[in-house]
Structure formats: structure tokens, C-alpha cells
Amino acid sequence: MSLPSVDADESREPSLDLTAPVAPADLSVVICAYTDDRWDDLVAAVQSVLDQSRPVGQLLVVIDHNDGLLARARDRWPALAVLASTGRPGLSGARDTGVAAATGSVVAFLDDDATAAADWSQRTADAYARGPVIGVGGHVEPRWPADRPSWFPPEFDWVVGCSYRGLPQTAAPIRNAIGANMSLRRSVLDAVGGFAGSVGRVGASTAGGEETELYIRARAAFPHGEVLLEPAAQVLHRVTPQRATWRYFVRRCYGEGRSKVEVGRLSSHDAALASERAYVTRTLPAALLRGLVSRDPRRGAAVVIGLGVTVAGYLRARLSQ
Template sequence: MTTDRSAEPVGRSSDRGGDRTHRPADGHEPSLTVVICAYTVERWDDLCAAVASVHAQHRPPDEVLLVVDHCPELLRLAREHLSTGLRILANAQRRGLSGARNTALEAARGELIAFLDDDAAADPDWTGHLLAGYRAAPEVLGVGGLVRPWWQSARPVWFPPEFDWVVGCSYRGLPRRAAAVRNFIGANMSFRRAEALAAGGFRTDLGRVGRRPLGCEETELCIRLAARHPGAVLRYEPAAAVRHRVPPARTTFSYFAARCFAEGRSKAAVVRYDGAAAGLASERAYLRHTVPAAVLRSLRRWRPATAAALCAGVALTAAGYLTGSAGGRTGRTATRRTGAVRPATGGGTADGEPTRGESTTVRPTAAGRPAAGAPTWGAP
């Protein structure tokens, strides 16, 4: 679940003493790398559409990277058919979306790095609006945009727009204009690459591995970036829009329920790493305002199925959070007992799970140190 930190417009300088050195004095526009991470040949057509949408940008990116997540067949196909206009890399880290994104962070040449999902297609002016977001204020560390659902079948009548985050899309409750937010939706986000590297990149024990519907790795990184740079801004720019494919398999209530439960588990992990104040601040506002208003609106319009889905979604997410919180306490005890440190080059089993006795922390880089309040390397 991705929620806004505030509805305040951005673009003003902060008085909180953050890093304001990002805007070049000569007006030079920073270079941009666009990254697409992919893991399966089953989404080949979607991947080709994503790549085509990047090549069709009115403001072409300076570099395009495709990172293939431990799928030799997809890597071969990509090198045979998609090698024009982009660099193709194999995920050099632990299997999963976070490892693939970290591979891109380390390999990219752009000063800015933007991530587009392999089943999303960017509007032609996407990169232009992302770059404009960085020009809006020198304290902007990242820019994320609108993610529109691209339903491959009819949208279920019971599916509440407030829960479009379940299918990786922007949802009712986000700001309608440019605003500072706590975190972005992973299908459409960008960062200053040096700062993301210095913060340690994405945690490889969070995020999707194949079809496992866990997430929040982008949320955790955004929180860590904000902790490192007081006064900095993560800017939500709705004009920087993409459409995100929603296949029929993701329109069932069983998927809705599984995704809500998994989101709760992922959120518990974020709270373990970054504390409840940062990890749940936006969720409290979402539960106090967005969801109750949605339930009342559904009942007034005589849509009891939507109201029931809203209540079920909250309950399932809460159950996942409680389960994740209990499991996290057990996991911390086990890690302290083994005292093992995760290898810097990744590791884990073939399905992306950590090996026994392995600590799953953000991987340190030569570019910086962990955020204040974040776990130290090898000691979660």
C-alpha cells in the first residue's frame, strides 16, 4: 500500500536544512537511465510493449537497461530480439525484483534512474514530466508518477478504487496534483542514482520473487532516503503517467485477499526496519480518512459488495501485519543466534529465499553508509 505523506504542493525550498545542492548552477539537465526488470518469458509481449513505450518517448532517455532476473531463456530471447537501443544485463544479485533493481543501480550511467515495470507502458511524455519534477525544486530526491490500471477484462464491480494498490496502481486517495509523498508505487518511480546507491539500494529480503505477492521494498528505500536527507522531497507527479496491465487472474477476490495479506506482512517488515512512526504514518491517515469515506460512499450508492471488499481488505491487511510482526520477532532472535552475515554478492536458495543462518540486510555499497535509524550491515 502506497500512501501520500501530505497533500502539500512541492516546489518550495524547505527550511529544515536538507541537501539543496542537486540543481546544477549552469542549468544542465541530468542524464536519465530507464530500467525495466523482467523475470519470465510468459510476459514477453508485455515486455516488448514496455520497451517500445520507452523508445517512443518525446524526450528519449540517455540509457535504457533491461535486467533479466535469473531466467536464462528470457535473457537469450532478449539478446536476440531486443538488443537495439538498450543494454541487457543479468541480475547479478539475489533472485527477485530488489536484486534486479540493485543490479541496475550499480550498472546505470545516468544521474537519474527511473524504473518501469515489465507489464507497464509509459505515456510518450513520461520521461519529460519526470525530469520536470526534478527541476521543480533542488531538494527533490525522487519523482514518481501516476499508474493507471489497464484492465484486460472488465473491472470487477466490487473492486474499490481505494484498493487499486492491490494491482500495483495509483488509487483514490492519492493527491491529484504534484505533491510531496512518503513513497512511490514501484511501477513508476525514479531517484537520484547516487543517493539511492549511498542509501544501500533496495532490501533484497523485501519485494517480489517471481509471483510471490510481497512488496514494500520501494517504501522502505523511500523512508531510508528521507531519513538520510532531512528536508528532501519525494515528489508525486501525476502527469508522469504509465498504464499497468491487470490480467484477469488479478481480478479475483482470492488474489485481492492474498495481496492484502501479503501487503500487511511486508508492512510489518518495514516497521521492523524503520520504526512505526515512519512505517505506518501514511497508513494511519489512509485508515482514518480514505477508507471510512469510501465505505460510506459505497453504502450511499447501494454498493454493498464494494463496502464489504473495503472492510475485508482492511481486515486481511491487518491480519497479515500481525502475522508478519509475530514472525519478525522470531526471525530476529534466530539471526542474533547465528550471527551470520549475508554475502555481499547476494546468495540464497534457488527460489530467492535466504539460506539458513543468512542475514538479509540491504547490501552496502562503496557510495555510502546506512541511513540513520536503519539496521547496521549484518545486524538486523
Template sequence: MTRQTGARRFSVVICAYTENRWDDILAAVDSVRRQALPALETLLVVDHNTTLLERLTKEYDGDEEVRVLANAGPRGLSAGRNTGIAASRGDVVAFLDDDAVAERDWLRYFDLAYDDPRVVAVGGRTEPVWVAGRRPLWFPEEFDWIVGCTYRGVPPGRVPVRNVLGGNASFRRSAFDAAGGFATGIGRDGDKRPLGCEETELCIRLGAALPGAVLLMDDRAVIHHKVPGERRRFAYFRTRAYAEGLSKALVARSVGAGKGLETERRYTTRVLPAGVARGVRDFVLGRPGGAGRAGAIVTGVAAAACGYVRGTLRARRGGTAFSSGPVVVREEP
């Protein structure tokens, strides 16, 4: 496929850590190959898994479009992304989860947004694919971030946002030169406690480093993200909400509570009360799952609040530390 003349060059980074997602990883790479706007390269970064690294290296041996790399930093998603950034050659670096597939126009919609020179980052819409069947009746759409997807409350269309969501996002390469990379010590580390918010911390830092910079969410840039059976369980819902509170405490420590919790205030004072009201209304009208959704929202808020309080106390005692990531320098193609 001939690349469009004058379009920006995209490097797509996919971070992988387990052979259990082998078919998903291949599907993610294949979805990048099928883009209407072809990527310059796909960078597969393997997180401290020698067996997976060797297997993927063999799978894509001789493939000029795919480069397989070992995570050059500490274990975890943030360091894996930083490894991809440092090796990238594109004008824009896009990130795709290893268990997601992108629609054909994903990169094209990202590219259109960068026609505005003020735009430094663009995110898209992530739709859940419930592997074990349909969405559980008790699972509120307001909490789809629990499973790495776009949640009810995110404004529709192409709109300015405080931060993009890391599994479906893109950044100008120059943004990392200005603000550094993803912070290690905040985000996920393999199958350990499901922390997050590394992209939130980076985006806030980016806004401080580049006053006047614009970050956008374009809901036409769509990916489809698998939700495995174990993430349909209420125990995971509660644990992930608690971990989000811990992560938010780390973000607030890094960039201040004002910026760190700016979006969350609107979410907890407007979006979630409306969700509880809908659940109660559905219960009164005899619709399935209404009471469960209302109860899940209340439980999720309580779990996140507990995590935030504990994370704040730990931070005050000096029990948590993280690095804001390296300032990466462009490698010439």
C-alpha cells in the first residue's frame, strides 16, 4: 500500500508481556497493517519475558514493518512504552494495547487532528469486547475504565481533554522531548496490582512543559479491546477501583491535587450521581440490573476513595517513589 503524500509518519508501539495473549498480539499487529494510513513501523516491546521475546522475534524475522524489542527499563508498562518511544522514528508515536484491534481509519483520524500545530496528543474511543458473553447486568458504563475502555461521561466528538487514555493514544514525538517519558512506579507491572494513571501524569506534565498545548479526544479513532472473563467479576471491579485510588494519589503527589484531580471532580459530582439515579430508576421500573449498577457505582467510589487515602498516607511517609521517565532523543531514520 502506497503511503499518502505529505501525511505524518506514525510509529505504533504495542507492549506485550505474556504468551497467553499470543493470538491477541498477532491480531493487534495485523490491525495496524490494515490501516488506511499505513504506519511507518510497528514496535513490539516485550516486558522481561525471554520466551515471548524469542518467539515474536522469530515470528517477525525479516519483516521490515515490525521491530521486536526488549523492555530496556524496569519491569512494567511505563518502561516498555519508554523503550518504544526511544526507538521510534516517526513524527507521531501511537500506542495500542496488545489485546486490542484498531479500526481501519484509526491512524487517519489521529493524523487529521495534528493538522492543528497546537495539538500535541490525540486519543480515541475504546470499545469493550466481552469475551465471555455480553456485559454483566450489574456493570455500569460509568466504570468502563475499569476494563480499559471509554466510559460514560467522556464527551463525544473531537474535544479537548486533560489527558488521553494510554491504550488508544498518540503523541507528537516532540512532546516527549519536552516533557520526558511515562513515569515508572505508577502504572501496571505485569499481573501485579492493576495500577494505572501513568498517561494522566504524563499529560499533565506535558501541559505544564508546553503552555498552550492542546490534547484531544476523537471518538472516531476506534479500537476494540478484549475484556477477559476474570475481569467481569465483582472482585476485580473492586480491586481495580481501589488501585485507581492508589494511582491517583501518586499523580496528585507528582503534579498537585488541583490538576491531578480536576477531571475526577466533575466525574464524581456529576457523572456518577446521574449513573446511580439511572440505576435506581431502572430498579423501580423493573429493568434488570438497575440496583446492581447503582450499588456497583457506590462501591467503586468507596473503593477508589479508600485507595486514594491510603496512597496519600503512604506518600507522606515516603513509602512510594517513581521516576518521571527519560527525556528521549530522536533517532534519525
């Protein structure tokens, strides 16, 4: 896919109305799935959208190159648009397939193992009324397999695809939304060319960053617009037992470091690391102090290890590049 440069010239900013009001009926919701192992999660995710207190305009289920799952989903939801991904294998290609079929003025993305609160559609739509808005992200709450692991720092909940300590607690501008609960105006997606297929998750890999790269590109193309975090637009994201482990924690941190290099290659390394600098200098020192006085001394160690492994992944990828 050929993507526009992020070095935007404001004089050439596309002329789009980023203040147009949005209603829940204007939302096209895209849920992408790739494995039968998360079938029950997918059913719950779809049902949570169907059960919204204010109905969305369109719900699209995109199956990422799994013919058996595609047939099963079409049999389960004959009245819904269940699509086979027409892109390359991976989340970016599946999301682009959903965008191409979306008819709403806003395209919202929900993970197949996340369930939306009953007022999610209304809260998301309302956030678009807060000035010139490119896209909106919401709060992603982890649903642990049992109790939260005592060693797992809340500042690292991004490891399991959830909102982490350090994010704004009230509506505020951010660089990018978390992929499990994000949305953008359809006109913006059309203008910037969709997701970059060279970055992001394929299957069960620990790579990421496709939403970060897209939002960076969108903000560069529309410098007068904002990406907003609306914590009141909430989803619950299931954490599998395999992800609540030290092994996954380390793998995901390393994968995130490597992903930042690819995001930086497509946009700029300054943009790719802008939020991370504040995170490292403000959020993590406080996390380390909390970890040191925690009842579980492993929490402090997790902060140090998580940061070190992420940096190692980043440096290794930079050297390879």
C-alpha cells in the first residue's frame, strides 16, 4: 500500500469538516477475528454491540483468512455483514477490509475479545462534538482470568492491550488510541489511505503499532484536528491466562520496542516516541517507587525489566534497519 508522507504542509491540509456532529447511528463498527479459539469472545463482542442502548448504524465482522471461522460466523449471524478479509493476512488488512465496506461517517474498531459497555456508542459519538476531532479512543479495562497478578504493574497494562496508569482520567487530546477501542472519521481514513500493512499484528504475534502509525499520519495530515481520549467510552478486554505471565510480558515488551522502529520508519522516530518519552520520564519513575513499596517486590522488578526489554527490542531493530 502506498501511504502519504507525514510531513504535512498545512496549506495543503485536506478540506474536511472535523466538527460535523456524530450520532450513534453514524457509527460503523468493525470487529476483526482470526481464530476459532476466541469464538466465545467473538460472540460476546458482537452481542455487546447489538445490545447498545443507542444502536449503531452498521456492524461488520471481518474474518482474517480463516475459511472455517468465516463459515461459522456467517451461520451464526446471517443478518450481519460477515466479510472475508481481502487484505494481506493480519489485523491491518482485516481492518482495511472493514473500512472499505463501512457506510457510516465514523468507523469504530472493537477487538474480538472485548465487550463494549451499553452506553459505549453514545459516549463515543458525543466525543466528536468537542471541537475539530479526527478520532476518538475510549477506556480499555482488563478482565483478568482470576485476580490481577500481584507483580503486574498497572503502568504496563498496555502489554495486554488495555489502558494503563498514566493516561488522562478525563477527556483529553492524545497521540493515538488503543486498538481495542478506537474510532476515526471515515473521511480521514479515506484521505490518509488506511492502515500500513507492514506494521502490526499477524495472528498471535506480539507485534503492534499499526494504530499508532495511522493516528500519527492522520494528525500530520490534519494538524488542526485532535485525537481525543474519552474515558467514559468503556470496553472490557479479556486477558487470557497465557498473557498474564512473565513470559508473555517479556515477549510483548520486546515486540513493542521493535514495532516502534517500524512506526518511526513510516512516519518519524520523533513522532513514534513522543508519548513514550513522557511515559518513561514521568510515569515509570512513579511506577518504580510504587513497586518498591508494594507487597510484591516483583512489581518493581517488572518495571525495570519491562523498560529494559522494550529498549533492547528497539535498539536491536534499529541496528538491523
